[in-house]
Amino acid sequence: MKDLYVNIPVMEILHITNTSLKQNNSDTLVPQQILMLLSLVLNQNYFECDKKCYKPNQGVAMGSPVSGIITEIFLQYYEHPILKHILEMNAVIYYNCYIYDVFIVFNSTTITEEVIMNIMNTIHSNLQFFLTLKDNNYKIT
Numbered sequence: 001m002k003d004l005y006v007n008i009p010v011m012e013i014l015h016i017t018n019t020s021l022k023q024n025n026s027d028t029l030v031p032q033q034i035l036m037l038l039s040l041v042l043n044q045n046y047f048e049c050d051k052k053c054y055k056p057n058q059g060v061a062m063g064s065p066v067s068g069i070i071t072e073i074f075l076q077y078y079e080h081p082i083l084k085h086i087l088e089m090n091a092v093i094y095y096n097c098y099i100y101d102v103f104i105v106f107n108s109t110t111i112t113e114e115v116i117m118n119i120m121n122t123i124h125s126n127l128q129f130f131l132t133l134k135d136n137n138y139k140i141t
Helices: 012-025 031-045 067-088 111-118
Strands: 047-049 053-054 092-098 101-105 131-136 137-140
Touching: 012 031, 031 092, 067 092, 067 111, 101 111
Parallel strands: none
Antiparallel strands: 047 053, 092 101, 131 137
16 A cells, blocks of 8 residues: 555544544543544644654654554545455455555455455545565555
């Protein structure tokens, strides 16, 4: 996957979190407080390189303790509805994603790696997946 962290839209993460918190919490104060704190953390998006501080224009900071978790929440939110279909038709036998590494076992008689790539690249306009050849097998990254 290309440039994952900088392509995670902060406002969408806040919206996804808000929706999830409202679905799973009857108290309205707790979701508001969590969103306020999450917004603060995500918008304090600074990182250091060569002893200089930078703040990217978008995305989440690489190296931040919350970036991995936020990225997982974002990917799972968008992956589920899209990948559910190919899992149900048994074209994909196994699917696992950890941050930017994707592992897929598929039935090559019913689906090709190109079709899977096209499906993966419809998950979100900010995300771009690509195949890499590894030991005579493709790897989607």
